[in-house]
Amino acid sequence: MDNQLPIGSTIGILGGGQLGRMLSLAASRLGMNTHIFEPNINSPAGRVSQHVTTASYDDVEALQAFGQAVDVITYEFENIPTSALDILENMSTIYPGRGALAISQDRLAEKNFLNSLGLQTAPFANVENDKEAVSAIASIGTPSILKTRRMGYDGKGQVKITKPTQIHTAWNTMQGSASILEGFIDFNQEVSVIAARSVDGEVSCYDPSENVHHDGILHTTKVPSSLSTPQRVDAALLAGKILNALQYVGVMGVELFVTPNGLVVNEIAPRVHNSGHWTQNGCDICQFEQHIRAIAGWPLGDGSRHTDITMENLIGEDINRIPELCKSSAALHIYGKEEIKPGRKMGHVNKRN
């Protein structure tokens, strides 16, 4: 492979949170250097990386210097300003590519793309004004959920609607942001597939995991899931279809609802994903290393599961359980965030089932 980055190359990572941190630790294992671009000082990722640029995403000079200093660029979150990407793409390769980013930044584009592949999504309607809000509730009905098309995560920017008349209040809370109204899916389980695709087009999927959310935030992920063997195959094929259609390079998280009518795609995330953290203790090559391998032009590693794992997120004050948790046989992964806030992901534990 001619485009294989040699060891000692520098991986540029946009975002200095926990995903950037774990990407950086994995890159270090492979003998790579990392360079974090992050607006906040003393970030979780910055503290374990050789180079850090502390600047905002509209700092053109800082972006240019960063782009010139690195051998490939990746990111830990999908809501990167388009203007920053415009600058960076002239200086280095960005993986995963902008097509995947554009789709995942906009819930409407995402759903249209998925439907165009023949994949099921929740029924949805675009809402950009009062009139569309009214016609959306008429077509989608209740229960349903109004979501901003952009910049939502962990349940933020979402309003649940149980009666048609609530659409007006819901739409007002969006403050004019383009939104979509999604019909509720009656699902048995939420699962996700963490899939990877190499520069050469090789695709590899981790075993699908079963997820439990609390208050819109992932609480636990368990492998193996209770999916049947045909369902697991379906999930992997579906993920492969998405990655291939996008000529994707890197790791993607694909969230699915398991329904009586088959698998419905909830959301895709063009990055390493919280529901893939179990791979750190369930597989030889975790999702973070797999992502680094992919974007470095390396072949994918062995992602087969050697251990059954339940991952539990440590949210906010949960981090105070560490003195007890370290007495258990669980593997701890702590993000080094200095301030505890409600809803903030502080770490996670991987326990053998």
Place this chain on the structure above:
Amino acid sequence: MDNQLPIGSTIGILGGGQLGRMLSLAASRLGMNTHIFEPNINSPAGRVSQHVTTASYDDVEALQAFGQAVDVITYEFENIPTSALDILENMSTIYPGRGALAISQDRLAEKNFLNSLGLQTAPFANVENDKEAVSAIASIGTPSILKTRRMGYDGKGQVKITKPTQIHTAWNTMQGSASILEGFIDFNQEVSVIAARSVDGEVSCYDPSENVHHDGILHTTKVPSSLSTPQRVDAALLAGKILNALQYVGVMGVELFVTPNGLVVNEIAPRVHNSGHWTQNGCDICQFEQHIRAIAGWPLGDGSRHTDITMENLIGEDINRIPELCKSSAALHIYGKEEIKPGRKMGHVNKRN
């Protein structure tokens, strides 16, 4: 446990090589910060750590500032100057303690200590002058090996003796350094036990591994070893005896010869050990994390083996095999050293057996 360091504490590590690097990566997983003390710039460990002091081990001010900045001190090599330890021990706890360091810094003290516990070592005689050299060869015979008592590693400072008359040339090459003459051990296998002891006195051993050396440098480590079950138990009990006698805190490498007359201790190393690198892919909690847990006053983690592994060191030009090796299913661990030198450890791979 009252003396349990909280997450966010700073682990001070003397030495910035690959062992320091992997200790630092493990500490980061646990939400700890690390501070590397290392004379050379741009060291493998320094590049993945939040704080680095670049200074020599006789820089009193730098040692004092380092000692004040960290919450506990550990090290990646045993040949730390006593004068540096004298300064540091006034400022912070040093784990493993100085008793273990003093013993492992001097082959004579080490063998006397091991014999005092009733453990077998190679027959040996102290050699500090011509007269002792002659009487040593008379008592130990040939084949034997003259070794400097201090500062030897990876087969350095050693001369093999096959005829008694060679003792004179051998002793001359030592340039007056106090040495010991060791009788050759007729062994079936070389194994090692990586053992850990917590502040509370809990002891845990990893499964003994079988080692193959080339030119005095570890080449491969394999688990499980071909030891019988009683031999494995013996090896673990023997290691526990050593750690308890020293009231040891941290991970220790115990190298053993398997002989028809039982287990003979070759050498102990008061630190994480090359023959324990397999634990990174064979166990949930690797030796590096186990060491950090121990010196942080945490309970030990689960060190049971979930996968059979063969670790192979990548020495010197071996690192050029990476473009091929990354196509295999092996897990790679690369140290980020910029210059390739013959005999230099550049990385290692862990393959499933």
